[in-house]
Amino acid sequence: MGENQDKEIGKFFKGKIVLLYLNNASEVFSGGVAVYEPKIEEWCGRTFLIGVVPSNPNDWSSGLRIGVAFDQIGHFLEFSDERDFLERMSLGEKGGALHS
Numbered sequence: 001m002g003e004n005q006d007k008e009i010g011k012f013f014k015g016k017i018v019l020l021y022l023n024n025a026s027e028v029f030s031g032g033v034a035v036y037e038p039k040i041e042e043w044c045g046r047t048f049l050i051g052v053v054p055s056n057p058n059d060w061s062s063g064l065r066i067g068v069a070f071d072q073i074g075h076f077l078e079f080s081d082e083r084d085f086l087e088r089m090s091l092g093e094k095g096g097a098l099h100s
Contacts, residue, residue, distance in 0.1 A: 012040065013038045013078060014078055015078030015079050015080055015081075016036060016037060016079065016081045016082065017035065017036050017038075017054055017078070017079040017081070017082060017084075017085045018034070018035050018038045018049070018051075018076050018077070018079075019032040019033070019034050019035075019076060019077045019078075019079070019085070020032055020033045020034075020035060020049065020073050020076050021033075021073070021074050021075050021076065022068070022072050022073060022074060023072055023073070023074045032077075033066070033068060034053065034054050034085065035049055035050075035051035035052070035053070035054075035066055035068065036051050036052045036053065036054040036082065037051050038050070038051040040070070041067075043067075046069055046070075046071070047069070047070040047071070048067045048068060048069055049067065049068045049070055049073070050065070050066070050067045051065070052064065052065055052066065053066050054082055054085060054086075055082060056086075
């Protein structure tokens with residue numbers, strides 16, 4: 001990708017955290033994959049969403065770098081920051097809907 005195109009794609013995500021729902025996800029990823037500070041990068045001819053797993057005391061992968069192939073993403077939700085993400089996830093665990 002050219003430098004100008006990279007800058008435009010980098011502006012695609014407005015939120016600090018993106019929750020990705022994958023096509024044909026296994027059970028372990030059925031609730032989505034969260035990515036903090038998402039950036040789009042190209043590796044070996046494929047486009048990936050790269051970032052960090054958000055802080056969560058119940059997740060052993062918190063703080064690790066994460067990458068998801070862009071063609072595996074079915075849809076996504078954006079959150080303004082980690083606090084917004086954690087509050088809404090808490091609502092979901094209590095039976096509230098994340099989206100309708």
